[in-house]
Amino acid sequence: MAFKEELSSANMETHQQEESTVKPHIPNSNYSKRVVLKTLLDREDGGLGLVGQKIVIGGWVKTAKENRMPIFRTFLKLFGVGHYQGQKEKELTAGIVQRVQQPVLSTVVLQITDGSCIASLQVLVESTLAPPGQIMLGGTCILVEGVIQKPETSGKHIIEIKAEKVLHLGVVKDQEKYPLSKKRLPLHSLRDWAHFRPRTTTVASITRIRHALTHATHNFFQQNGFLYVQVPVITTADSEGCTNKFHVTTLVSKPTHESSNAFDEVSGVSLASVKNALKEKTNKLDELRRTDSNREALLAAIQDLKKTNELASQLEAKEKKEKANSKTDQLDFMNDYFSCQAFLTVSGRLHLESYACALGNVYSFGPRFKAQTIHSTRHVSEMWMVEAEMAFSELEEAMGCATDLLKHICKWVLENCPNDMKFILKRVDQSIVPRLQTVVSSYFEKIPYCKAIDVLKQAKENKHDLNIEWGVPLTEEHERYMADEIYKKPVIIYDYPKEVKPFYVRQNDDGKTVAAFDIIVPKVGAVIRGSQNEERLKMLSTRIQELGLSSKQYEWYLDLRRHGTVKHGGFSLTFDLIVLLATGISDVRDVIPFPRSYGKLSN
Structure with missing residues (x-):
């Protein structure tokens, strides 16, 4: 009986060990092969119980930094070479640098978000997988396959992803034109970019x-x-x-093809602002004529004034036409769509x-x-x-x-x-x-x-x-x-x-x-x-x-x-x-x- 009880107890321990080795299932996003960050980060353990599992995650870069490791230092370490002093170190280092042309390996540390939760996820991407200059720009979209691991250094992140493959990279073409490149833009400024502000x-x-x-x-x-x-x-x-x-009406007259082309360039410009510009340009031209300015500057000012006059004339004609079309009391709604x-x-x-x-x-x-x-x-x-x-x-x-x-x-x-x-x-x-x-x-x-x-x-x-x-x-x-x-x-x-x-x-x-x-x-x-x-x-x-x-x-x-x-x-x-x-x-x-x-x- 004692032997049977010991055998039963051993079987139970083995079964418990097998259960403990079963990895918890991580559900993918519906209609996508990626895992939503909220699924990882909103767990009670912060995702710690998922360490070691391979997943696909995607999001947009919030912040990034690059940790560099020059290859020649790694080479010296491997061969047990310490820190040389004086000219010998310089010569040895210079020789190695000359032969390998200073190749540099680095790890980019990204903080990304996919909009599913407040928290961001830390992702490590080696420079051999993607150019650091592309993935470090704020707003870059990245989709990676990698392994969940504990961060090497303690901080606010409980887990991080060590990328093994970069599956997609949506780069920011021009950082200067990307409005969210500046940090902490006030809400009223973001109204001009309503299509980007959900990323904040x-x-x-x-x-x-x-x-x-x-x-x-x-x-x-x-x-x-x-x-x-x-x-x-x-x-x-x-x-x-x-x-x-x-x-709601279809009775407002439509401009002809010829007139619409004429007004394409002036849409969004007010007549008052053009008239003010006209005064400024006239004064500037008068000042150039009074001084000994070069002929090229004078001709350019004359040409600029001429274009502004033409623009003012177009806007005046457009304004008169719009006023005529705005008289809805003259419209015959029996001929309207409804x-x-x-x-x-x-x-x-x-x-x-x-x-x-x-x-x-x-x-x-x-x-x-x-x-x-x-x-x-x-x-x-x-x-x-x-x-x-x-x-x-x-x-x-x-x-x-x-x-x-x-x-x-x-x-x-x-x-x-x-x-x-x-x-x-x-x-x-x-x-x-x-x-x-x-x-x-x-x-x-x-x-x-x-x-x-x-x-x-x-x-x-x-x-x-x-x-x-x-x-x-x-x-x-x-x-x-x-x-x-x-x-x-x-x-x-x-x-x-x-x-x-x-x-x-x-x-x-x-x-x-x-x-x-x-x-x-x-x-x-x-x-x-x-x-x-x-x-x-x-x-x-x-x-x-x-x-x-x-x-x-x-x-x-x-x-x-x-x-x-x-x-x-x-x-x-x-x-x-x-x-x-x-x-x-x-x-x-x-x-x-x-x-x-x-x-x-x-x-």
Whole structure:
């Protein structure tokens, strides 16, 4: 029996040893033969348990350094030659150098990232595998096959890759023209290179957080039984009575081939700047004529002035033509593509209502457009909105759903983006995590519009510059002051004057206010605007007439009240402002992948 027990114990030990020698599986990226860096670096052991395994990894070079080892020193070491002194050493060294022509071996140490996580991976590449001058440039794309090993020297890296093959090398052609060659460019400078800025650590982190917020949004609605509905981007309806709309038309006259060639060279140049240049060149020519300048310089100045005059003439002609074409009131929209006026949508809530009145609770997620000719850190021309509509819902239910959504997505990003949030906390905003935790855990202060006015008037008496009277819309300054300074937490303001809200919002019994609400959060301002919508046909028709809106445009919308009307409510969440809330970034243009703002459309 004792022998059997010893044999059984020996077998178990052998089995355990065999299990311990089985290497853990490293999954490749889907649809690629490489391993994503997050798979290695986000392990609890930092990848230490994977040492010795051969993998393929790829990414972009962040930083690099070269460790050189001259061959003649290696040769001397191999033959046990020590450090010679005096002329003998110089002669011996010079002889060897002359024969081998100073060949140099080196190891390039790269820090690369593939965008999957904050951390970078250290990769060692021998100069025999790739020219150091190419792979050391920041922004170079490299794909290598190599072995995971422990670094020889202690540091922040737990593992590194010793490259055995370079499978792909995407070199930077001109380092001077590559915008990220300079370290730590400010975010506002990166806007000019929106196609490159995702390679920066900050923008990559913002993008991952934005992705998590998107996932959290869909997750909330799916968990709560909402159906996802795509609403149109092109519409005939003015959803909010907004005058700043983008027109969609094919009626704008196209320049002839001859004239378009003439204007190709002047596109992007303003007439005012050319006129200023014209004055400067004229003064310069006069100065050359007064002095004893050489004939070549004088002729060059005359030729330059002539070209500038021609450019000014072309721009003046172009400006006159554009003014003539901009008179949309003279366009016959019956001959347009849709045979009527069409716009880029400002809001999808009206269209979403038709599905809510048939399917119950629905939501949409997409771009909305406003042609505002202002420069703002909170708004651009194209912003992404989350919109929800709920049948049989009144104001309280709509406010409750909006509150739950906001809490859900803030909690989600705290729980699912720990490394990115640590980076944001360190590099962008040290108060970001406490602020998000406040949104998740606090009770939102709920006050009617009339009380908000009284609170702001008291602030004005305390020498704050917050001019406010009943009946006027609250500004960004008003909203943020209440959340930041007075309540220091999210605030819900409801029952606004009907004049400051869209025509479709349900009127209250007092005849002055409507069942609308805004949710305002510290630092960012209003991130959600919602309402209970008017289900009474007569009240809605009267409101359309009062505002001078085209009743023909809204016949389909009125039909929802004529045939099986239902009480319903909903809201719009400005998704890009939620990204501001989650990252602490101060300008919305820095959290949108390709921002479109007044006077700026680069990509």
